[in-house]
Amino acid sequence: MRSFLGRQALVLLGCTLAGALSGYALQGLSLGLAGLLGWQLWHFQHLVRWLAKNSSEKDDVPEGKGLWGDIFDELYRLQKRNLDEHDRLRGIIARIQDSTSALKDGVVLLDEDGALEWWNQAASRLLGLRYPQDRGQPITHLLRRPDFVRYFDRCRYQEPLEVPAPTNSDQYLQISITLFGKGDRLMLVQDVTRLHNLEKMRQDFVANASHELRTPLTVISGYLETLGDHLDQLPRPWVRPVQQMGKQAKRMENLIADLLTLSRLETSQIEYAAEPVDMDHLLRQILHDAEALGTDKGQTITLEAEPGLCLHGREQELHSALSNLVMNAVKYTPDEGQIQIRWRRQGEGAVFEVQDNGIGIDPIHIPRLTERFYRADPSRTSESGGTGLGLAIVKHVLLRHEATLQIESQLGKGSLFRAKFPASLLVSLEQEA
Incomplete structure (x- = not known):
């Protein structure tokens, strides 16, 4: 840069001296400036033409001297590196497309508006x-199933969606969506x-076997x-055997009833009640049943319910699920224990909570508690008389109401069961009125 500026200064000085010898120093300086500007513009024009051609051939690089020569050489090196990187990235993209084309699973790229950008053969x-x-077409215009449209628009993709294939009603597809970038989606x-x-087949077997067992057991x-x-x-x-057989028959009746309930929840269509469920009334019924169950244990059971906060859903199913959570707390909380039941707004949705200071659960068991017949402590079976299906039923009821179940617990410090309901199911009595 110094040599470049030095040469420019020498040119201007020479022009000025030449003009001074002729008595026109200012005109000489002006001519020198005009000549230097023309020279710069000539190189600049060559640079613009070369960049417009976007050529990577060495012979096409403009020739220049001094600083312009350095600029041309450096720009060429940058362009060469960019072209090499561009070729490398194109090769990677081509390999990715080739590999995804060989997959048996379908891969679809969607932009932030849900429009199709790319998909493989599967x-x-x-x-x-x-x-x-x-x-470029929105995916919801091509897959018009209401359950898929709701799933896609809700943007809660923690769980996949299973739907019949649009091309074959006997084929079933599992759709998983992942958000990436600025709202783009990978499906x-x-x-x-x-x-x-x-x-x-499993569901039909359980349902049929339960129905067939129900009559002889009755x-x-x-x-x-x-x-x-x-x-x-x-x-x-014969007295003790008859008493034991009656007790076990009752347990089998409860097991079959829970199996039939679970089968119905898994196979029936989701239908929400036309009228909202009065949660305050429902929870007071559950509180009354819990107090009756824990009468001999001296437990303190409290209810905090936000007045007028109702929920669209199936009242019978909600009663079964929420009562299950409360009754579990009563069963596994020792004498003189405390149980708190809460129903309130939280953020845009609402939350139902059951908290106790009972025996607690080892955190290692929490991820599997909602599995059928799973027990954190198998020895509790005969003591509690449970079937091992209660939390599985709770899970399915909450799924049918677009809700989620969260469990927090520590051994010896009690447990907290939290059901979170979305804002779309909430309604207040004031709104209904």
């Missing part, structure tokens, strides 16, 4: 997408027809109740 086969006709589509059919329980009413007439060695 997505075309599973979703019936056509290239290039469908490119993964898997064919889960085989798993769906196996699950359906007959057995009836005779056992009759014998239980006349224990004084039975031989003494």
